[in-house]
Amino acid sequence: MDDYEVCIHMRNVSTGTEMEGYLMKDVILAKFAEVFGDKEGAKAFFAPGRVNMIGEHTDYNGGHVFPCALTIGTYGVARKRDDNKLRFYSMNFEQLGVIESSLDDLKPYKEANWTNYPKGVMWAFEQKGMKIPCGMDLMLNGNIPNGSGLSSSASVEVLTGYILRDFFGFDVTNQDLALIGQFSENKFNGVNCGIMDQFAIAMGKEGHAIFLDTADLSYEYAPIKLENAKIVIACSNKKRGLGDSKYNERRSECETALAELQTVADIKSLGELTEEAFEAHKSAIKSDIRMKRAKHAVYENQRTVKAVEALKNNDVKLFGQLMNASHVSLRDDYEVTGIELDTLVEEAWKVDGVIGSRMTGAGFGGCTVSIVEDKAIDTFIDSVGKAYLQKIGYAADFYVVEIGDGPCVL
Numbered sequence: 222m223d224d225y226e227v228c229i230h231m232r233n234v235s236t237g238t239e240m241e242g243y244l245m246k247d248v249i250l251a252k253f254a255e256v257f258g259d260k261e262g263a264k265a266f267f268a269p270g271r272v273n274m275i276g277e278h279t280d281y282n283g284g285h286v287f288p289c290a291l292t293i294g295t296y297g298v299a300r301k302r303d304d305n306k307l308r309f310y311s312m313n314f315e316q317l318g319v320i321e322s323s324l325d326d327l328k329p330y331k332e333a334n335w336t337n338y339p340k341g342v343m344w345a346f347e348q349k350g351m352k353i354p355c356g357m358d359l360m361l362n363g364n365i366p367n368g369s370g371l372s373s374s375a376s377v378e379v380l381t382g383y384i385l386r387d388f389f390g391f392d393v394t395n396q397d398l399a400l401i402g403q404f405s406e407n408k409f410n411g412v413n414c415g416i417m418d419q420f421a422i423a424m425g426k427e428g429h430a431i432f433l434d435t436a437d438l439s440y441e442y443a444p445i446k447l448e449n450a451k452i453v454i455a456c457s458n459k460k461r462g463l464g465d466s467k468y469n470e471r472r473s474e475c476e477t478a479l480a481e482l483q484t485v486a487d488i489k490s491l492g493e494l495t496e497e498a499f500e501a502h503k504s505a506i507k508s509d510i511r512m513k514r515a516k517h518a519v520y521e522n523q524r525t526v527k528a529v530e531a532l533k534n535n536d537v538k539l540f541g542q543l544m545n546a547s548h549v550s551l552r553d554d555y556e557v558t559g560i561e562l563d564t565l566v567e568e569a570w571k572v573d574g575v576i577g578s579r580m581t582g583a584g585f586g587g588c589t590v591s592i593v594e595d596k597a598i599d600t601f602i603d604s605v606g607k608a609y610l611q612k613i614g615y616a617a618d619f620y621v622v623e624i625g626d627g628p629c630v631l
């Protein structure tokens with residue numbers, strides 16, 4: 222690959238967001254009119270994607286996470302109907318055309334494809350006693366790389382909940398929207414995800430990451446002040462679907478390890494254990510694999526607490542070292558990285574000016590997140606991009622990102 226090719230795989234999405242949002246509104250309203258006849262009564266919305274800085278696979282173990290919302294995400298246009306019909310269209314899957322359904326048939330179908338996410342949220346509202354009075358036409362256009370581990374599905378879920386609240390006045394907070402999104406993903410779409418993604422998206426705050434304790438949903442916003450550095454996301458372009466990955470398997474390995482530890486310790490979750498307490502009780506876990514999984518959950522949780530402390534002390538260097546340690550643990554103990562993510566991270570570590578780098582999200586493909594000094598960003602993209610292409614055989618994409626707000630009306 223020559224420099225030009227590396228260059229076209231780099232998209233800088235850090236600038237012009239408001240302008241992009243403004244233009245995007247016109248684009249999606251025009252497309253809505255083209256697909257659904259006219260745009261009379263249609264309203265435009267946005268929900269972000271998210272990146273997790275540290276605290277991976279801790280959210281379903283009662284631990285801490287530290288994600289932030291991005292300025293990239295899902296744009297949507299919706300309009301109420303006077304019947305129960307649902308008509309969906311995605312500019313990201315134009316080949317699928319308009320997919321129709323009905324409020325009278327809120328069930329997941331394989332052929333319903335991505336529409337199972339908004340349908341799942343509608344189903345979840347109804348399960349929680351909020352009857353949806355009429356159907357809608359909904360068109361989406363996302364600029365989160367699909368299947369990249371930046372939570373395109375949670376973004377669609379929160380967006381749908383936000384639209385339902387806006388249209389029908391349901392008495393739910395943004396935190397409720399996160400919980401409803403997670404409930405729909407667990408029960409309608411069959412992925413036992415934790416609360417991190419939906420929470421980060423629904424509660425996002427510009428310039429801040431969210432230090433969330435998943436044990437009780439207490440949280441605080443921490444400003445991300447990187448001075449002369451930026452957050453760079455590298456997308457491996459190895460597609461990942463949580464449903465067919467080993468995500469649910471990891472979760473149940475942790476649950477079994479917890480049950481074993483509960484025979485010797487009075488705990489409700491792995492997140493309650495310090496490293497020392499884990500070492501003292503770990504012999505109760507009767508398999509080496511489960512011991513590694515539980516070790517990751519415990520140590521990663523403690524690392525997350527330390528990382529946020531480091532950030533509060535303006536010690537970005539220590540924060541970066543903890544990010545690196547997080548990746549090693551996800552690679553060796555939790556075993557959710559794979560050659561693509563390991564290559565991106567290990568090549569990143571070689572670049573002078575990289576403060577920290579790790580995989581982000583569920584793993585098994587998807588993205589890495591790195592903190593890179595401004596002066597090293599071009600070199601980073603060039604050298605990691607080239608090494609990745611050479612080793613893996615296809616290119617990675619790079620995104621210099623900004624931390625944005627939660628969902629909104631455009």
Ligand code: GLA
Pocket residue numbers: 276277278279280281414415416417418582583584
């Ligand atoms: C996915 C899930 C989250 C979380 C991460 C791993 O993104 O949706 O709940 O478990 O994986 O940290």
